[in-house]
Amino acid sequence: MTANKIITTHVGSLPRPQRLLEANQQRSNGTISEDDFNEILKNSVNHVVQKQAEIGIDQVNDGEYGHITSGPVDYGAWWNYSFYRLGGLEMTGEDRWAKKEAIRSEPGKIRLTNFSDRRDRQKFREAYEDPASGILSRRATVDNPAFSGPVTYIGQDQVQRDVTLLKQAMNSHNIQEGFMAAISPGSAARLEDRYYHDEQALLNAVADAMHEEYKAITDAGLIVQLDAPDLAEAWDQINPEPTVEDFQNWLQLRIEAINRALKGIDPELVRLHICWGSWHGPHTTDIPFEYIVDQCLQVNAASFSFEASSPRHAHEWKVWEKEGRLKPGQKIVPGFISHSTNIVEHPELVADRIExxxxxxxxxxxxxxxxxxxxxxxxxxxxxxxxxxxxxxxEIASHRLFG
Known part of the structure; x- marks a missing residue:
């Protein structure tokens, strides 16, 4: 880490260039060779790393460009890419979360419902269905697979390609620190289970498979960022609202799965991203950070990324005032820039938030x-x-804090 300076990073996904979006579509349609696609991907990664370097971002990534999408979309790849890296899946011909029937949870038995049945969407149904409301909740309909056999990891070539392209671009632009996002076991395990029929067994199997991806990233000296919306965002996808205790019990299984997947990996190279979902919406049914923060801090990671600027979570800086909450060796990675507004935050506001x-x-x-x-x-x-x-x-905050 750089001394006497607040270092900068971001959560991962950056806007994809049009040519890469087109190449993703061509790849999905089988109208582009793998070599041609990889050349476009290589040039795109080099360009996005160059832009981060020019701006002055300290910990850069590949924009998540290596997370292959299934069409000309610039969102959803954080999850969909895992469909191509896990074995034991079969395509179902349907988007599980687009189904209309509601899935109900019971006390002591949590089940995730479909997207249209989420509690925030129910509460603001008219707003969500009004295209002029300003809510950005669209998502491409994606053919979801289901677990139909033993889960394995088959993404070795893909993750090594991603690591190589990012490292090459970092070397070209003299960048020392880089990170790569990867889906958490609990988030990957949200697909339909037609094989294990046992929540714990499925989580363990996915954790063991994803361990290979995490290790490939960290073996290259890169930070692995675990994208874990299952730890926070999933609360809104449980209908009716569960008790906090039931959710915390459900959450603990996913914390343990993450640590199982991280076995033998240096925590200094692990960042946990805690996410309430990035769609533009009211978010009135988000779970308060206070209810989950201590469990999240059990993850064997050195840094913890979370929302700190959105209108729904900016007040939660107070959770860090509790003495002894942040353990020695742990760092926080708050968001001082929001994805939920088109207004560009003033640097002075960013500095105030940092301070x-x-x-x-x-x-x-x-x-x-x-x-x-x-x-x-x-x-x-x-x-x-x-x-x-x-x-x-x-830079402003660094001057004020370090002189």
């Missing part, structure tokens, strides 16, 4: 980031302007 956290946990334990991924949520021009503001704000 607030720095005064609580110490400036050496704060890494400046974004709330969530920017790709697919805001226009490319605005996304890059926000990252520029993040860097400028971190």
């Amino acid at each position: 607030r956290f720095a005064k609580i946990v110490g400036p050496e334990n704060v890494i400046a980031s974004t709330d969530c991924g920017l790709g697919g949520r805001i226009h490319e021009q605005i996304a890059w302007a926000k990252l520029e503001s993040l860097v400028k704000g971190a």
Whole structure:
């Protein structure tokens, strides 16, 4: 880590260039060779790393460009890419979460319902269905697979390609620190289970499979960021609302699965991203951070990424005032830039937000980031302007905190 400086990063997803989106569509249709696709991907990764370097981002990534999408979309790849990296799956010909029938949970037995039945969507049904409301909740209909056999990892070539392209681009632009996002076991395990019929067994199997991806990333000296919306966002996908105790019990299985997947991996190379979902909506049914933060901190990671700027979670900086909550060796990676607004945050506001956290946990334990991924949520021009503001704000805060 750089001394006497607030270092900067982001959550991962960055706007994809049009040529890469087209190549994803061509790849899905079988109208582009693998060599041609990889050449486009290589050039795109090099360009996105160059842009991050020019802006001054310290911990860069590949924009998640290596997470293959199934069409010309700039969102959803954080999850869909795992369909191509896990064995034991079979395509179902349907989008499980687009189904209309509601799935109900019971006390002590949590089950995730479909997207249209989520509690926030029920509460604001008219707003969600009004295309002029400003809510950005669209998602491409994607053919979801189901677990139909033993889960294995088959993405070795893909993850090695991603690692190689990112490392090459970092070397070309003299970048020292990089990270790569990867889906958490609990999030990957949200697909339909037609084989194990046992929640714990499925989580263990997915954890063991994803361990290979995490290890490939960290063996290359890169930070692996575990994208884990199952730890927070899933609360809204449980209908009716469960008790906090039931959710915490459900959550603990996923915390244990993450640590199982991280066995033997240096925590210094692990970042946990805690996510309430990146769609633009009211989010009135988000679970308060206070109810889950201590469980999240059980993950064997050195840094923890979370929303700190969205209108729904900006007040939760207070959770870090509890003495002893952040353990020695742990750092926080708050989002000082929001993906949920087109307004570009002023650098002075970014600096003020950084200083607030720095005064609580110490400036050496704060890494400046974004709330969530920017790709697919805001226009490319605005996304890059926000990252520029993040860097400028971190420079202001660094001057104030370190002199």
